[in-house]
Amino acid sequence: MRNDINLLSLRLFLDVAASGSFSEAARRNGLPPSSVSRHIQALEQQLGQNLLFRHTRAVTLTEIGAIYCGEVRDVLAALDLASERARGAADAPSGLLRINAPVAFGRRHIAPLLAAYQARHRQVEIDLALTDGFIDPVAESTDIVIRIGRMPDSSLTGRQLTPQRYVLAASPDYLERHGDAPTPEALPQHNCLIYKGTNGAQKWYFRQAGEAFRSTVVRGNLTSNNAESLVEAALAGQGLVLFPTWLLHEELRAGRLVALMPDREASIDTATYGIHLIYPESRLRSLKVRSFRDYLIEAIGAPPYWDRDEVR
Structure with missing residues (x-):
């Protein structure tokens, strides 16, 4: 008896395994979650194995499912490459x-x-x-x-x-009201807007040419896990930010933010x-x-x- 496995079912299985969610796999493929669920159930029935544990909050791989997932991933990657070449790619x-x-x-x-x-x-x-x-x-x-x-x-x-290069910056309005921060030692007198990610609040480091980075104590009345929110606060004149130039370059070029301490290299770690x-x-x-x-x-x-x- 033939036991043909549907390629779409395999791709949906990989997406569910990667995202831990039938809904997310459905979104990625433009399908209703019920359709994804039917494909996975059909795949499990054909294999005679449970590939996934269905939990209330997430979907995880069974032991057999994890092994099957790795093997299917390799096979589909090879198939995609072969198809790409066959199409004249x-x-x-x-x-x-x-x-x-x-x-x-x-x-x-x-x-x-x-x-x-x-x-x-x-x-x-x-x-x-x-x-x-x-x-x-x-x-x-x-x-x-x-x-x-x-x-x-x-x-x-x-x-x-x-x-990647970091720069310390503030708005012209903030600097007019509070003055410049010409050295790291001046930062405790300023309101510093600090990014706070999964590893906690970022530290600020500075160094002059030929020296090692040194951390500087910074404090402020706003922390956020969203960098763009802190940039908006800096543009509104609330305080200083330390971010990469790829995030601040438009504001710096337009003069909405001003780069500070041009004689020092900045970072959020002891290395760049x-x-x-x-x-x-x-x-x-x-x-x-x-x-x-x-x-x-x-x-x-x-x-x-x-x-x-x-x-x-």
């Missing part, structure tokens, strides 16, 4: 390209570049997901992940897209970290991945376009 990128990027960076510097890329490569469809937490591109079936900070120690392939492209090594055999990687490197440039002709 050796000459032209084609197919679905899945990209994941941090929310603010993706909204400001990835999304605006997609139209030009797709105008150049009309056979490529893009699924852009913006999330701030690190994702495993293998587990999430993602072609390219863009991440900022330390590179994870893993078997993933990656390269630096561009270095860049913006990275991360992908499974096997994805580089795909022309759509290589073409987008090369396009992004060219479009961002060196130095990155947001650091060119910056008002300092």
Whole structure:
């Protein structure tokens, strides 16, 4: 008796496994959750195995499901690559390209570049997901992940897209009312608007040329886990912010914010970290991945376009 497995069922299974949610898998594929559930149930019946534990708040893989998930992921990746080549993609990128990027960076510097890329490569469809937490591109079936900070120690392939530079800034109105902050020692007298992520409130570090970074005590009346909210508060004259130039460059160029301590390098750690492209090594055999990687490197440039002709 034949036991044909539906490819859509397999892809939906991978999406449910990656997201932990039937609803999210349905959203990704433009299907009702009930349809996704039926596909997974049919797959389990054909295999004679439970692949998923259904919990009230989340869906998790069974032991057999985890093994099956890894094997199916590899098979589908090979199938997608073979299909891409069969369609003539050796000459032209084609197919679905899945990209994941941090929310603010993706909204400001990835999304605006997609139209030009797709105008150049009309056979490529893009699924852009913006999330701030690190994702495993293998587990999430993602072609390219863009991440900022330390590179994870893993078997993933990656390269630096561009270095990242931090700047301390405040609005002209704030500086008129409270004065400049010419040195780190002056910061305790200022209202500092501080980003607070999963690892707690960010620390501020400064150094002069040839020196090591030193942390500086900063305090303020506003913390947030959303950087853009803190930028808005700084624009309203509420206080000082310390953020990368890719987040502040438009405000700096327009004069809505003023860069402070130009003789010092700023950071949120004892070292500086860049913006990275991360992908499974096997994805580089795909022309759509290589073409987008090369396009992004060219479009961002060196130095990155947001650091060119910056008002300092």
